[in-house]
Amino acid sequence: MRGVTIAMLGAALTAAAAGCAAAGARAAAESTLLGAGATAVPLAIGRGNGRPIVIVEGVAADAPPRTLYEVQLEGRGGRRAALGTISFFNESGYGGDGSSAPAARHFDATEALAQLGGEAVAVVFVPSSGVTGVAARPDPAAHARVGRVRVERR
Missing domain, CATH: 1.20.5 (Single alpha-helices involved in coiled-coils or other helix-helix interfaces)
Incomplete structure (x- = not known):
C-alpha cells in the first residue's frame, strides 16, 4: 500500500x-442581479398544451433587500402583464454570512399570457414598495438575484 x-x-x-x-x-x-430599476430576463413563451407556469429558479439575496419585486411578463412592443410578487420578507435562509438559500417561485401565466396575445418575450422584475406612489429603494448590498427562468406546461 x-x-x-x-x-x-x-x-x-x-x-x-x-x-x-x-x-x-x-x-x-x-444569475441575474435585480437592480434599482426594471430588470428583464429573456424568455420565449409560445402556444402549446397545458397551463403555462413560469418558474423562477435561484431566487436569493445576501441580505434582505427591503423591497418587493413585481414579476411581470413582457410581450412584443413592451406591453406588460402582472404575474405576481416576490418577497424576501421573513426568509429563513439568511445565515451567519447573511445569504439566503436559493429558492424557486412558480407563477401561473395563463391570464398574463392571454392579455399579451399569447406570446411573451421576457420576464421583468420591478422593485416595489407595495404602496402606490411610494418609491421602492432596494438595498444594493443585498445583491438580490434570480437564476434560470423557464416555462413548463402543466
Whole structure:
C-alpha cells in the first residue's frame, strides 16, 4: 500500500477548492442581479398544451433587500402583464454570512399570457414598495438575484 504524502494531499485539496470555485463562478454567471430599476430576463413563451407556469429558479439575496419585486411578463412592443410578487420578507435562509438559500417561485401565466396575445418575450422584475406612489429603494448590498427562468406546461 502506498503512503499519501503531504504534497499529494495538498494537491488534492487545491484541485477540490478550484472545482468549488468554478462551480460558484458558474452559479454567479447564471444569475441575474435585480437592480434599482426594471430588470428583464429573456424568455420565449409560445402556444402549446397545458397551463403555462413560469418558474423562477435561484431566487436569493445576501441580505434582505427591503423591497418587493413585481414579476411581470413582457410581450412584443413592451406591453406588460402582472404575474405576481416576490418577497424576501421573513426568509429563513439568511445565515451567519447573511445569504439566503436559493429558492424557486412558480407563477401561473395563463391570464398574463392571454392579455399579451399569447406570446411573451421576457420576464421583468420591478422593485416595489407595495404602496402606490411610494418609491421602492432596494438595498444594493443585498445583491438580490434570480437564476434560470423557464416555462413548463402543466
